[in-house]
Amino acid sequence: MLQSIIDRRLSGKNKSIGNRERFLRRVKEQVKEAVRRAVDGRSIKDIERGEEVRIPKKDLSEPVFHHGEGGVREVVRPGNKEFVKGDRSPKPKPQGGGGGGGQASDQGEGEDDFVFQLSREEFMDIFFEDLALPHLVRTELAEQPEWKTQRAGFVSDGSPTNLHVVRSLRGALSRRIALGLSKRRDLGELEAELENAAEPRRSAILAEIAEIKRRLAAIPYLDPIDLRFRNRIRVPVPSTNAVMFCLMDVSGSMDEARKDLAKRFFILLYLFLSKHYEKVELVFIRHHTQAAEVDEQNFFHATETGGTVVSSALVLMNEIQQARYPASSWNIYGAQASDGDNWHHDSSRCRELLETRLLPVCRYFAYVQVAEPEQNLWEEYRQIADTYAHFAMKKATAVNEIYPVFRELFKKEGRLAA
């Protein structure tokens, strides 16, 4: 008889990948829907995560022939303590009508849903598919940056290899001193009293001294709260900074769908930058006739509206950049989304601002127009685009038209920064 033991642990991991892929393919629609909803709900910085997908059971059913309810069945069960032959026992009432009324909502994990987690890679894959990114770029955006570890002080919890002995003992010493302070003082007083004490008092004092000494000895030498561990944090390797200015027109002509398009536009640029820069800061500027710097929540969801003066946003961008992000230490990127409808006198001023103030300090400026008609703003920008290589503009009415705006950027900057 041949005895053999084979170690298969290192081979054939993820043999079920093929099955999982087929499963995802089959439920593609629901998965896409879940991804779309997730993108709407998440903040730009938070985009790279897995996501939960919910699929109604009926879409995944695998039917077989089986017996239904009815007819006569005889089953055998164990554990009979009370019945004899011929006994009758009422059947449970059927769960019809309002039986489960309390749970009648479309949230929550009902019997009818199959829920599973999309991994981060799968989520990003589906997201990119929508945007019609070429594959090379997808891998570039999807890959993880390199990390290096760096010391960052001390922390109270960690792995034993990181234990810093001297600091822990220092902490322990302080704790012992603090806990014993009042007792030691009492001890000192009692010992002083002992010198001069007479007999009955003397034994009482000795007893007390013994007690205090016992309690002092019971203070632990080392306690878990004393321990200090070296803290190591991971930082991504590329060591430069970038700031991304997001400019969006929120005048009356920008509706939800267009804002959604704009959001994807910003996300794409952010993803790219976060791969190549250690720190990427976001500045959100929204404008109608006036511009204001806001946080992300307000940027996408606040409800003020009005006319359109694009130059207000550019002016504000310039001011912020001068004040907080000197070009010598920051890489500056600009992304603007608008529907192209501008107050007619203003467009030439926009061009002038861009040419003289902004483009000289920006690494890249991308403009996307989320509506079809070409108006005066488009014309003005067209002139800039012809002269400056790091200015790109595009009309995008659907999600998969956004990428070409960045094509130059990804091609060029990808090589430079990598």
Place this chain on the structure above:
Amino acid sequence: MQLDLPLQLPSENRRHTSVGPDRHEWGGRRAPPPLQEMRPLGQRPAAPLPSPSDWSFELIEQYHEVIRATAERYGLDTYPNQLEIITSEQMMDAYASVGMPVHYRHWSYGKEFIQTQQHYKRGQMGLAYEIVINSSPCIAYLMEENTLAMQALVIAHAAYGHNSFFKGNYLFRMWTDASSIVDYLVYARDYIAKCERAHGLDAVEALLDSCHALMNHGVDRYRRPAKLSLEKERARQEEREAYLQRQLNELWRTLPRKAEDEIEAEKRRFPAEPQENLLYFIEKHAPLLEPWQREIVRIVRKIAQYFYPQRQTQVMNEGWATFWHHRLLNQMYDDGYLADGLMMEWLASHTNVIAQRPMQALNPYALGFAMYTDIKRICEAPTEEDRRWFPGLAGTAWLPALQHAMRNFKDESFIGQYLSPKVMRDFRLFSIVDDASEDEYEISAIHDEEGYRHVRNALSANYDLGSREPNIQVWNVNLRGDRSLLLRHTQHQDRPLGDSAQEVLRHVARLWGFGVHLESVNGAEQVTQRWSVAAPPA
């Protein structure tokens, strides 16, 4: 050299008039004659085997050697063993592909994998600590997270318990060929992958979905299929395609004529007798399937056939393996090989495995273990009741009696033959009649003198595949009319078909290519329900 003469295998329908072995059981070529009693130990070991809680390869080999020697002393006949160490993720992979090391890809396995993974992560389910494949060599998977005691348990349970069952039980000997199954699965996986590349993922997925829906009804129950082998399959495939095409042309040659008499049509029924193996019928006679589709139907059918015995022997198989892990490890302890700590650990796991909650469905491990243990007891120390109930068994040698029980029965007949009053009392079994037309359950028998036989018959019927699965057969094909297929469901005790029937019928129509009808017939030969699906668009 092996002669391929037909063997006198015990047939499905043979009535067992005695429960002891008779001299026809042990053909010289098939199995060695059973031991009458276990062989003694050669020499006691100086000290028990080392038992740290972490295993190592050397330790596993040592334990395996002792288990093997002990199993041999009991006369357990097994295929050669191949143990494989795997991670828990690979165990989940194995679950998802029905335990087989190789399998074709399908989305339903992806869904299963996800479900298993979620349950495992949430701690709702412990992974089986063993999976074992009915093949030669017999592959048993050991999870790397197991402790040494658990690995010893798994080896005794799977590599010797299940292994000897696969090799000995008549259903497995009749329907599966352990030495060729892995080869066949490799062939199946490659063929299906090739079809996916040639015809697209969607077409193959649709076909596999339909075949899976009919998998339970795609097995032969009364004929032995031909031996499978990788080279032969590949070589004969083209030959088969050409031949089938010729047959089909013959069958469908007749153009539809004007409507004939009812009687005429009735007389010339095709098929002449009802066919129970739906996939087989579709493979041979569906007019619109391409050759590659036919081959895939055949693959699904063959794999269903391979798993067919396992559905019918769950209690016996698990009971046998549980009994033998218990016996072997206890024997090793008595012989001085096992330390106390190790014993406590596997005994705790064993107790969990055979736990039975009252009023819940019977745990096959519990029932099987109890029955085999009881057979041993009846042989060694029979009471008056045992002599009355099992005259051929009481007082005989237990080892050959157990082997006989394992080899010649399936769950239904095993319970029908061997379930003793003592086991019924231990479990406090009782039978309940659930009549849909009444609004109360009726207790038809309990574990007392007048109820034993009734309970035994009822429990045995519970494991009868005929009552567990609906009886659906091909009744007629409308050759001269709209080419539709008529299936007939014969109700068992007036139990109707479940709601899924319409859905499954759509799958049948997709395979058949024309309309499909299903009638459900009750005990009085009346058609109580009818489903129809129109021909799918071309």
